[in-house]
Amino acid sequence: MLKRVGLEKKKTQGERREESERRLLDALVEIINEDGIQMATCESIGRRAGYSRGLTIQRLGKKDEMFVTLIDRMVTETNQNLACEIPKETCAREAIHRYIDIHFDDLQNKPSYRAYFALVAGSMTDIALLGEAIKQAHDFIKQILVAVLERGKASGEFPDEMDTAIRAVSIGSYLLGVALQQKLHPKLDIKLLKPAAYALIPLKPE
CATH class of the missing domain: 1.10.10 (Arc Repressor Mutant, subunit A)
Structure with missing residues (x-):
């Protein structure tokens, strides 16, 4: 036929x-x-x-369920993007540098990424609605950063005495702040905030 x-x-x-x-x-x-x-x-x-x-x-x-679905989608997309943009053989310093670049690029160009941080801001006033989903998403990012920082310590790129958990939280907190600033001040050129983010990458041991 x-x-x-x-x-x-x-x-x-x-x-x-x-x-x-x-x-x-x-x-x-x-x-x-x-x-x-x-x-x-x-x-x-x-x-x-x-x-x-x-x-x-x-x-x-319902409302809380759809927000959690959106958060799960963002986490999946972020994980896939990082795996593509930052191959496992990338040195630790360059990996963090690229992660910062991806964060800034996604804030400017990826609507779902911006929406995620709007949900983060909303969870601060209604923690019962999204608190656990937001915490899991941020723990996911923290684990990625800690793993890269630990790899950098093992390879001699970063100081042995560095607390990787605290450094990961410091980097993550600054990038979160950038996202919230963009939400509060849409006309702000967030690229001006990049140098301070790069400054959080650990220095090479002397």
Whole structure:
């Protein structure tokens, strides 16, 4: 039987589900960045994505559940991006330098990354809503930084006496501050804050 020219292959149920979840999460990101967390309702998300409120609840869950889903998505994307941009053979100093660059680039160019930090800011006033999910995401980043710093100590790039956990928290805290500053002051050129971030990379042993 000849195939009819111009007809698209019918999407499977799994493909339709994946597409609807992606569109709904993209709509959630847009609303958070443009209108704020409080405006991210199932009705507003569904309307922007072109779906019903019922399907939005079915795909993303209620408000706290959809935020956690978005956080999980950001963590997965970040992990994949870091693995691609910072190969395992990268020296520790260069790895941290690249991580800082990626953070600044994503704040400027990746809407889901900016939305994540809007959720971080929101969790400070409603810790019960997102506190655990935010903590797990930050622990994930801390573990990555500690592992790189420990590798730098072992290779002689960083001082033996350096407390890797404290240094990882210091770097992470500064980068978090940059993200919140961007949220509070959208016109701020955050690239001006990069040199201070680089200054947190441990010095070479004398």
